[in-house]
Structures are given as structure tokens and as C-alpha cells.
Amino acid sequence: MSAMDTDEVSVVLASNATSGLSLSLHPLPILNISEHLTRLKLQKNSSNPFVLGALLGTQNGREVEIVNTFELAINEGEGEVVDHDFLTSRRDQYKQVFPSLEFIGWYTVAPRPIARHIALHEQFTRYCSTPLLLLLQPNGSTITPDVNAQALPFKAFEPSIEIRERKSRSIFIEVPYTVETGEAERIAVDWTARGGGSGTSLESHLQTQRSAVKMLHERIMLLVKYVTEVIGGQATKDHATLRALAALVASLPASENKEFRQEFETEYEDVQLTAFLSSLTKSANILNDLVDKHLVMTAGRDDNRGPRRRGMGRQGGIPGPDWGDRH
Template sequence: MADSVSVDDVSVQVPDNGGASSEHFNEGTSEGRVDVGIHPLVLMNLCDHWTRVHTAASPTSPPTAKPVVGALFGIQKGREIEVIDSFELPSAHELSVSDSNLSLKAFLTQRTEQFATVFPGFEFLGWYAVQDKIHASDLATHRMLMEFNESPLFLVLDPTPPPAQPKDHAKVKLPLALYESELHVVNNAPTMLFVKTPFKVTTTESEGIALDHISKVAPTNATAQSSLHGSLGSLRDATHMLDKQLGVLRRFLEATKNGTLK
């Protein structure tokens, strides 16, 4: 994004039908600007957020009654960005009926300060939305969030991807898309567009161990078991046997010391 153009100079064009438009995003890929790694916790938070919203929704409610959006947090060092955690952003209606009377900006400012206190080094990196496509209103939200980060990321998770065929199972990609905003000249006016950005899913060893169990899919009325259960069970049995044999040895030594060995 050009440094000479302020946020207020960006033109956000909204089509009359309220849907996505080619004027609002570019299917090209922005390469080489940043190296983004997304941690599994963020992906699980997105899925959990969407599931809770749609499970609690009334059958008669329209699918878009409550937007599923949130903030992305993590660490940025130069061109390297790690998206480590996220939290949900309330809707305008939820803010209006809450006791706090906070605006979205005030709410995000408060939560950002809390995150920075609990997790030193973490900063606001962008936002997410669980939806099947980009909407014109997303640019307005993105523009507002640029007050917290001049180059926020926008992560989109498609909750209803097309079903995968069995033969293509190994080739199925995550229904995720990551975007940055760029300025392009459209009709002789600077216009902010979304441009896809490459990313990778990265995990630490501790995250891998924690996710090994909870990511298992269990049949109905069955309990999911991690691949660690077998080895942990064997270790438990071996420890129990060792404790039992040490007890026998201890009683033998005590009997020998007391002269009561028979």
C-alpha cells in the first residue's frame, strides 16, 4: 500500500446488489510481501465459532442473520507473521444491547490491550470471517480495522465447500483464503482491493500433541481415541507393575532388617 495515500483517500465501491464484485478483489496472488503461518488453534476457533452460531440459530432465521467474524492475533517480525490466536467480534446488535455500551472500535481497543497484557509481544494482525465469498461490506470493515494495523490480514473460511470425491481425498485443500489489501487505480481513482496471499499452516510440537486427541473423528455414540492412548496405556501398566515389584522388594528388606523373614 502506498505510503502517500491515507485510509481516508481509499475509495470503497459497493455494488447495488450487495454481493461480491470483481471490483473488490483480485484473484491474483500477492507473493513475496510477507511469510504467513497460521496455527491450528486459529482454525479450530473459526470452526467452533461458526458451529455455535449456526447451532443456536432459529430454523427460521436467515443464514446471514449473525455474521461470524473475529480478530486475529499473533507475532510479526519483519516479513514473518505468525497468526497464533483469535477471538470473536460482537455484532452491532450485541453491542447495542450489552451493558458496556462500547462501540466496535472501543471493544477491539479494550481486547487488544488485554491481549497485549496477557501475551506480551502479541499484536492485532487482522480479522477473519466464516462465509462462502467476499462481500462488499467486508472492505468497509477492513478499512475500519486499518486503524489498528495499517496492513491487516483477512482470513476467509468457507463453511460449505463442495464435497470431495474419494479418489481426490488426498488432494483436498483447506477451504481457506487469506487476503491483503492493495491500492489499484480503477477509473483513475485509487481503490482498495483484496489480493490473495499465500500462507502455510504451522504448528509446534506441543500443539501437535494437544491436537492429536481432539482432532479425531468418532462414530456416533462412540468415544474418540487418540493414537497416544495405546502407548500411554502400556506405560501406565508398566509403571503399575514396577510399583508392585518395588513393594515386594521393600517388604523383603524390612523383614530381613527386623529378623522376621520366614
């Protein structure tokens, strides 16, 4: 850590100011930031990638709620300069869907605020006078061992100005927060915790099948070992076991059995055909909905166009062609 970074950290820790904000953090931003960090680790094959995003929420006086987030881009070749065109575009898109949400801050991943974050913070003041900073601390590090420390590895900070020796400098003041969840959010979080849909169910099913096949393979190898030792005279013959083993082998379909191969191929083709018909039915349903929507949209247009078409035969008293007499 550079000397400048150390100085900025000491400034944040040395400040005794307390924030008067009442901050509420919803589960969706927690999930989004965690997923953002995990995805960048895999994409960049790095244990500490640079993570940057925007916070969306509502503010009523000193009461602030962080409701949603979206990722931000950095202009390449210009250092850590935020792509403001991308930020404005994404903010306006969210505004169209969620009119009550405003840009209230930004998030990143770091153990504690440093000078790098103060420089980034100044780029967001054009969108919000006092943008909040939400830090994800993946290593579980804490800034102060206070009694209000949160169980989650997140720290929220409010920007402020500190005056020392007739000089002002930017600092961050830690803001305590509470996790706020609605009924719909509790259902979504529970759904995510239980696996998040059919993908995890399929994985669980495949794991069960794998364990069953593995157990079957181990038992087959045990029987093969027993027969080998009996043939080699290393094990005592158990005629009951050998008769049961011979009956089991006789009941198995031989690999060269044409009837077994034909039956297997028939079942495989039936499964493939069922999957194809399911996909075809789904596509036909989507197409049917699209046609219905098209008919609804064009119905009023055709009704308005009809009377004008019938009145085009005579305009301004000038006889026009009688369309009804044409064959």
C-alpha cells in the same frame, strides 16, 4: 448479489498482483473459527450467521504468523459497526498474558470478499496499518482454481490499493499460507481429534451400554415371541429350550422381591455416597490450597507489623503505658 457486490468481486478477481507476505497459520485459529461458526449456527438457528473476530499474531517484516483469535461484537442498531471498546479491552487482556501477540487482522465467514468486507476492513485500520483478512469458506468454494489451493477451507487476503483510470480503490490480494504447528500444538490437536477428554469417553461408554441393552431387548422379545407361538400352537415345542428358558426366568429376581429391592437401593446409595465424598474431597483440597496461599501472602505482612506494634509504647520521650504490666 447486488451490483456493487458483483463489481467488488470482479475487482478482486481481475487483479494480477501477488502478495509478498510469508504467512503461517497455526491450528488454534482454525479450531476457534470453526467452533465460532458452529456455535452461532446452533444459537441463532441459522445456516449462515454473521461471524466476526480478530486475529492475533506476530509480524517480522514480511513474515506473519496467525497464532490466536478472539470474537468481536457489533453495536446493535448502528449497522455493521464494530464495538471498538470491546475490541480494545480484549486486545489489552490478551496483551497482558501474551505480550508478543499483536492485532494483525480479522476473520469472517463468506465464499469470497465483497464490498461489505471492504467497509468492515476500514474500521480495523486504526489498530493495524494493513490488517489481514482470513475467510472461512464452509461450502468449500474457491476463488481461483490455482495450483496452490489449500486443502483447508480458508483463504487469506492482504489489503491493497489499485489505481485504474486515475482512480484508486481498495482491493484484497490473496495470500498463500502454510500451516505451522509446534510440539505442544500437535499434542493439543491430537487430543482434540481423539475426543478431547472424559466427555467423549463417557459418550462412547453410554453408546456401548445402549447397544448392549438394545441387543438384550431384542433377544428377550424373540423369546417372548417363541413362547407365545408355542402356547398358540403355531410353533413346535422344544422341551430343552423351554427348560432352559424356565431356568433363566427362575434365576431372575422378582420385582416384588424385597431382598432384591433392598440390595439394589443399598448399592444405589453407596454409589451416590461415593460421588458425594469425591466432590467433598475435591472441595476440601481446593480450600486447603486457598488457605495455604492466604498464609503465604499474610506471613510477611504480620512480620513487618510486629516491630511497629512493640515500639508504640514510647514516642518522642513521652512515657507511654506499659503494655506488659497489664493483666
